[in-house]
Amino acid sequence: MTRLLRSYPVALLALPAILYLALIYGVPLAGLLARSVMVGGTFSLAGFTAFFSDTFSWTVIGNTLRTAAGVTLLCLLLGYPTALALARATGAAQALILVAIILPLSVGVVVKAFAWQIVLRRDGVISQALIFLGIWDGPQRLLFTETGLIVGAANVFVPFMILPIYSVLKLVDPRLGEAAATLGASPLYRFFRVALPLSLPGIVTGIAFVFSMATSMYVIPSLLIGDRFQTLATLTGRSFLFMRNEQLGSTTAVVLLVISVGVVVASAALSRRFGGAS
Amino acid sequence: MAQQIKGGPGRRDVLKLGLGAAGVLMAPAVLRAQTAELVVGGAASHKPWVESIVAPAFEKKYKCKVLFEGTKSLVNLEKMQKNKGAQYMSVVQMDDPVMILAVKEGLLEPLTVAKVPNLADLVAGAVHMDGMWANYLQPWLGIAYNKTEMKTPPASWADLFEAKYKGRIVIPSPQNTEGLPLIFIAAALAAGVPLEAGQKDAEAGFRKLATLKPNLLTIYTQMPQAYNLLEQGEALMIGPAMSSHASERKAAGAPIDLVAPKEGVFAMPSGIAVVKGGPQADLAYAYVNELLSAPLQAQLAGPTSSLGANKATPKPAGLPADLKVIQIDWANVAAERSKWVSRWDRDMAL
Incomplete structure (x- = not known):
């Protein structure tokens, strides 16, 4: 820690946020973790054994991962072209696209879910x-x-997919594509061999954002399904x-947490790799 | 400073003010001496019928004034907890699950036949926990349907299971009290026995309910969302549907109606109790007794679309005279509920 601070004194700036999170997130989280492995006051993994030996739990895990994957894929398919358009657009057109992406964030999830019920x-x-x-x-x-x-x-x-991809794409020099074109690369070839690899760090971040939010969404499934x-x-x-079953609740919460942390760690590793490659 | 005091109120002013204040404070006491006041806590939705039907009749008969505080069950519970030892409410009208909490907190005074004679004339299962509270009205569970989309009203609980209603039926979750009887209905339909007998075989009920799955649009926990779907015509029927809620929506102009299926309907309870240590105890028991009387219940049945808990109360208009009303075995429900909810999650999943 001290060595970290000596080499990166700027890390001190994150201290207030870290203290805040440790107090209001870390402490209750530790409590939750403890509760999932405590049965009647003693340490026991009975909660997890019971959860994983129940076929219904696997259905629930399957439901969670399948919908999250579907949502992420759809966001990527819709988000990538939008991010590209946003990065290439200039002036009023860019402002318009940006407003169209940001403004819907101000509409609450409940309102959106009800609107979808009508659609x-x-x-x-x-x-x-x-x-x-x-x-x-x-x-x-x-x-x-x-x-x-x-x-x-x-x-x-979808905005959480568009924005990270856009932030990477706007840094890519448009002349790279032009250079490839002068060398006779077809538009498709240019996209798959030039633009896409360069935007991978943004894609990985976007996938991590959307996937972890989609695994943990609560209001949207309760209203739409x-x-x-x-x-x-x-x-x-x-x-x-x-059900007043705190054991089951803390167990499922921990399983969900492990999945989310897994996604974040994997995406951080991937984005470092792609970041290094570019 | 001295200057300012001179400009302030003199001795006479203070005296006048004191006299005036005493007058203001004493006036209600004087009025109270003439007409006693009885404070009744209940749900906001009770207010219209309490103030237009119950209070006028009671005030005339007992020469007193009824003050009705219409909030909701949990708020009434909190008021009783906060004022323990110095209660100002004498009677509460609350949902049964909240009554159980109030009993646990020691906030209710038991009802006895000596103090509340009409207690003896109630249908079976309407008096709870050795008289801690009684049910005065019972909203019932029938089938609500969309009148525009369905030209012929449903006639039987079996209609919910008909293949032609694929994806158009909404049912309550067993987390909601009104959702539980569907298990009994399914069991009775499966065995071809009366609804009453269905309560004893939840297993058969679950097997039959699995055949309802293709017809389900959704299973609700939020009643307004379910009625929204019904009113828009996305859903054709909600069953079981609470008579009190369905008729409220119908009265508000929604294109829906409620029917009592030929096999019978289930009764859902509304409770009334006397607050322990509340003022005007005699009036409180008299009020409860009046609400448990057949003549008053007959007047309330229509506006609340409910059945009276008194045996002599006639069924509300629009319901067949030979309607079978089934009382739910709540002790059995309390013992089995969490098991049923967990079973339901597995069996009824998409």
């Missing part, structure tokens, strides 16, 4: 468009399905609030 209705916009295009023969259920949840959640999280689809986050909430 996903049987007679909603999506259903009508699909019927008009002949893809669907008649109205089908979208609301309270996994597809509906992924589409709705991606809408909430309901009680029948449990994720680690909703199961944690229910265990504490309704």
